Amino acid sequence: MKHTNCKIIGLTGGIASGKSTVSSILGSKGYYIIDSDEVAKDIVKPYEPAYHSIIKFFGTSILNEDKTINRKKLGELVFSDVNLLQKLNQITHPYVFHEIRSRIAKNCSRQNIIFVDIPLLFEVYNELERHKIIFDEVWLVYVDEKTQLERLMKRNNLNLQEAKLRIEAQFPIEEKKKRATRIIDNMGDIESLIKNLNKTLDYLL
Template sequence: MVIAGLTGGIATGKSTVARFFKAAGAAVIDADQIAHDVVRRGLPAWQGIVAAFSRDVLREDGEIDREKLGRIIFNDAARKSALNRIVHPFVFEEMEKQMREIEATAPETVVIQDIPLLFESGMHRKLPRIIVVYVPEALQFSRLMKRNHLSAAEARARIRSQIPIEEKRNLADILIDNSGTLEQTRERSLEVYAMLKRSVSRP
């Protein structure tokens, strides 16, 4: 089994690359989706969030209002850390469970751990290779404004809440440049997948 972490910056196209990997045959473990799943109503992480942030962060149906919670923690490092301490252990536990299942049933698989905040969470230290999806910051900025309908100030604040994409680029073992056409990104993604697949059979 070959394992790689996949990350990028907001609006750099990481999810697009993850889809290309999955279509090629990789098993993609989606940390963001797991983070959504583990905070569903009544689960232990949900209970921890309600205890720490009160029922004010719930929607009418009792699920976590992610937008409201996001606004609370966005400019508050202490509360963001508190949320991460609640949620991350459950996310990591589920990721490990999925890894064990893949290893037991399909050991020749290329496994991609899709983790948006890979460097910010420190998870990169546990992975043998890191793939970074990159675009120059100016393009990241314009794509984010367009995609999320944000003002320049809002987009800038979102980007600055993460490690700069240029720094992530320098930390990458494998780089996928997503500043060209979609087809170019697909071709590069398939090239990387083929390289990883070849290494599965190596001792």
Template sequence: MSLVIGLTGGIASGKSTVSDLFRQYNIPVVDADVVAREVVEPGEPALAEIVRSFGEDILLPDGTLDRPKLGSIIFRDEKKREQLNNIVHPVVRERMTAERDRLKKTYPAVVLDIPLLFEGKQLQLVDKVVVVHVDSSVQLERLMQRNELTEQAALDRINSQMSLEQKASKADTVIDNNGTREETREQLEQLLTSWEIIDK
């Protein structure tokens, strides 16, 4: 029986580090962000729906989605964010479910990396939830550096999601990612051992 692990956290909490570590233990990761990019490629029905809802000027000259422009609209407007999520989330969920079911036939565990696991009410897709947690000051600093954002722009993005504390309170397990990569890896190894996915 394959265990389906939902991996989530806040923006800039270091979720991709933990995803990479899962892969090092030969556990496949289905990344919602990657799938979400695929479903809005030119020619995909979801992109056509986004254009109908947000207008042609949301596209770049080559017909691809202008992500920064769309991001600046939705991070400050909850109604528009909800509108976008209602277009993209069902398609992403359908593709992720198909990929999960395919991988479950081969691997003892499969990770679904879903940033909005709680907000998108997608808990039914997974058996266990792992939240990657960092202190809020670390999260803010990492996001400002990574995305070259002002403090206010970074805070807008952080505040558009459920807080890390709320997510941590709903998790089966929390991985503390304030320390080094090796410390994070040790926590993950202990977790995978306790869930009998790997041997010590």
């Protein structure tokens, strides 16, 4: 089913390609954005629906003392074992997609454009369709793999092997590039990212 009242733009890219940076620039321009990583964080807060299922499967050793999920620990576990990552996805994704769909429905009458920042857009495309999340356009924030690796290692304080495992848990960025409607190049500095984003926004006028 198409969303008739507003345009839904999927904002994607590889891990650490710059989606959150683009989202915050869009936010400062007044655009409405749904941040999938934030939604995924909300649904695993203590006593939220996915919380119990995660503990049931992964055990209490992934909890902090205050009973919140230790994201660093869980991340280390799932990014080094594809079966565990799949299990975490199976638990969390239905809740995440349900919430995204509901935010779209709630805001579509008030917004001309809704951006959905979603790292796994192409990886979970069929599941998104099943949840009636249909994109009019997909914008990809692009960096080459070398830059992606460097920025990821720096931001998350990961060694080369840990960073590579996280990149390999997603489709290669060059594959994503082929499937996107528009590319926002983020190989340069923030100033040039803003220029590239503004050029892409011009297409919407």
